Amino acid sequence: MLTVSNIEVCYGNIQVLHKVSLQVKKGELVALIGSNGAGKSTVLKAISGLLPKKSGSIYFENAELTCMRPHEIVALGMIMVPEGRRIFPQFTVAENLAMGSYRLDKPNETVWSQCLSRFPLLRERMSQLAATLSGGEQQMLAMARAMLANPSVLMLDEPSMGLAPLLVRLIFDLIQHMREQGMTLLLVEQNAEMALSVADRAYVLENGRIVAEGTGQELRNSSVIQKAYLGL
């Protein structure tokens, strides 16, 4: 469904991604793991059109999105929840959610009601400014906002970052639930153990290169990978 082949990305003169290739099939949950600075977020930013690619190509179904701009990629149904949540702080919860369905002509009623029943807390805080929510609530809002876009592929960048263990569990339950509903997911995580426990397949990124791939189970059992990259 999503095919990334040999993309290279540079920040100025420094090349940060070297021939990165990965595939996400329909309905799959693929994790991208690696240590700090390995280039995980850069991969997602390159796919979502925020960063230009020096070479390589990205296909979504039959559409080439290598040179598309972010809003055109969103229009295809590929939605990314950026690192650090990036909710709109001066908007109310309701306005943030309205931004989620921005790409649709009108909000999808079923998705909207599903979303509100999944996040009852947000329903209570509809008219509250998003800046006043706690970190965990903001992450919920960011996830709800992305779901209202009714995505066919959802890309999550470090959804567990800075959250208490209980909330991390909650976020991962949600991710697993979305997977069971048939959504296609690409998950970037530093919390490798959690990511591998839910992922169908995973890629390990190091210094801008893919150094290993396999099912979550395979990678978890590989001692080399455990020591070198996962710190398990």
Add this chain to the structure above:
Amino acid sequence: MAFVIAMINGINLGSIYALIALGYTMVYGIAKMLNFAHGDVIMAGALSVVVLVQQFHVHPALSIFISVIFCVALGVLTEKIAYKPLRNSSSLSVLITAIGVSYLMQNLAQILFGSSLRSFPKVFRWPSVILGSVEFKMDRVITIVVTFILMFFVLWFVYRTKIGLAMRAVAQDREAAMLMGVPIDRIISITFAIGAALAAVAGFFYGVAYGFVGPYSGSMPGIKAFTAAVFGGIGSIPGAILGGFLLGLAESMVKTFISSELSDAIVFGLLIVVLLIKPTGLLGKEIRDKV
């Protein structure tokens, strides 16, 4: 009596400043740049009315619409040609470019229409309305009514439409807005278009109020409206309107009761005091970085 007249003049002037300040503040909020060429769009609007009416004998009421269209094209083209290529450059480069665009517009106007002031056509010939001992000049009344309508339109557009929602989202977090599917280039173009249209209308009423227009006529109202925007809290739309009116009123009051020569010095002095007490402006929000 003198007070009431000073009030009316102040509101008249203030409403013009407010219209211009709206353009400054919206472009600053959404495109994150100070468009110092904005004042010259006012001049372009007023001069185009003069040329249309005097040389092409267009009806003044029609000329204002042509002038709005011309200024919108000018504003949007300036953004596409001069500012868009610098979108990821430092804000200093964009600022200097804007100053360059400002001089370019002034010099072009000078080459095309000469450097002398031209008299602005008498547009409103209706008699004044006299209530009690106060004379309401029709051009003042019309200026105030039209600018109020336009301000309400802008507020409605920004706070009640989907494009307005996108504009406010871009102002807060451009990248996050892009990730929600907001076509950023189009939103920025629309912002410049609205700003330029308001500047054209402001230029028209500025011409009506002062009677003369030349190639450099845009810089003073431009600077004052910019100050009004900062005064109200740059980036804030209600702030620009409030700042515009307060600046216009202060200027008119000082001119009437203290000194017309010193009016600018006193008004700007007041602004410095206000900014010392409240650095973000009257309605400006303090920007706090949240981790």
